[in-house]
Amino acid sequence: MGEPTSSCLGLIPARSGSKRIAGKNVRELEGHPLIAYSIGAALDSGVFTRVIVSTDSNEIARIARMYGAEVPFLRPPEFAGDNSPDIEWIGHLLGTLKESGETAEYFSILRPTSPFRTAATIRRAWNEFLEDGFADSLRAVEKCHEHPAKMWRINGARMTPVMINPDLNAVPWHSSPYQTLPEVYVQNASLEIARIDVVLGRGSIAGDSIMPFITDETEGFDINREMDWIIAEYMLSSGHAELPRVRREGNL
DSSP states (O other): OOOOSSOEEEEEEOOSOOSSSTTGGGSEETTEEHHHHHHHHHHHHSOOSEEEEEOSOHHHHHHHHHTTOBOOSOOOGGGSSTTOOHHHHHHHHHHHHHHTTOOOSEEEEOOTTOTTOOHHHHHHHHHHHHHHOSOSEEEEEEEOSSOGGGOEEEETTEEEESSOOSOTTSOOGGGSOGGGSOOOEEEEEEEEEEEHHHHHHHSOSSOSOEEEEEOOTTTTOOOOSHHHHHHHHHHHHTTSOOOOOOOOOSOO
């Protein structure tokens, strides 16, 4: 597994109160809570000096510790609402850790809704980020399936395309085959890596210089709707995806 060459914290956000899938962070997938797979991958990656779960729930904290993560304190309720941006809980967590003597240089966000992200995925992203050396942050992306050139804004009884072909004499992009359109990537929830000083010094989780980390379809698969859960179960049963190894101490 090896030791980290630079100090990086693995941060796993897991607030309570999910609306689209009730209790999704601790709902069982293949016999373990969803959050367990992000914890297991983070621990096995060898990248992180600490793997920390940020949650406002005592029950989620108990489960996270059972699978090997730290929960040094609960997230304040004001940073755990439906519309709370990431910068709030990350800024609070990193600031509190710094006050207690934490000296890590980097952090990574590993969302529990990406259970097929593996230890190898994390190591690959970490190595690419370190090799670049100049980026403020790295963010997982994949080639979009629904192209924004075929998306529309509705204004009353009319609509206009989100993207317009600058060559006004050519076929409009919304009427063009997918393969002829500009290559566009969409971010997914698999992982992010950034410098801690970007958060504490600039109030941003990404900074200005953001490098891509291209994931495959399973690494970037995100569970946010009931249909996603059904697809995830099918991918596992059909052998199209595998889950990271987990280790549990005690009974749920």
